[in-house]
Amino acid sequence: MQPMPMLPPHLLVIEDEQDIAALLRLHLSDLPAQVDVVADGPSGLAAALGQPFDAIVLDLRLPGLSGLDICRELRARGQRVPLLMLTARASELDRVLGLELGADDYVTKPFSVLELKARVRALLRRAAPPAAPAVARSRLDCAELSIDRARRRAWLGTLELVLTPREFDLLWHFMGHPGRVFTRAELLEQVWGYGHDGYDHTVNSHINRLRAKLGDDRSESRFIHTVWGVGYRFELVVEAS
Ligand code: CA
Secondary structure: OOOOOOOOOEEEEEOOOHHHHHHHHHHHHOOOOEEEEEOOHHHHHHHHHHOOOOEEEEEOOOOOOOHHHHHHHHHHOOOOOOEEEEEEOOOHHHHHHHHHOOOOEEEEEOOOHHHHHHHHHHHHHHHOOOOOOOOOOOEEEEOOEEEEOOOOEEEEOOEEOOOOHHHHHHHHHHHHOOOOEEEHHHHHHHHHOOOOOOOHHHHHHHHHHHHHHHOOOOOOOOOEEEEOOOEEEEOOOOOOO
């Protein structure tokens, strides 16, 4: 089989402010990447559904359809493309909502171009199939839960889990270290991979969504357990019969 030529990643930017859109196009093209830009919500959603992108950078406030609406709609349709949300500094609630609705990361406006590029690069790296050495384990199992890193897929029994790239990385990290307790700061460093200003709620909200997908409930988790005052631990708990 001929090796596939390496194409630069294809990014979609959904941003109605022309100056910011132009800035994003200029700097993201440098990654390098092919960058498409659209300026309103409905066109953004149509573009995102029309062809596969490697990542989408979208503004929260857009004419026609908000960034949150677009996130929700893409995830509802099973699209796992990495999403980076741009939000205003003041709106903490918007950021939390964005993550709840399936965004993988957010950057607050006004943003540093360098930071934004680093975040997009990190999203692309996580989403790309890893060029892992053949000896590295690519599949982990725990009871009926299985995860395949090479294929970026996970299953609970016969049900395939629909995970965002970050949820996938969190689950892989946990399953690779069963029984080990991680603080939120450790998870931010080891899974997010950059200084995240210590936003514990970022970890909490991703873990809550992951737990919901694993069928874990806060009081009776089977897989991901809260270690009060410390962090989280992944371990299969078998109910006594
Ligand atoms: Ca806007």
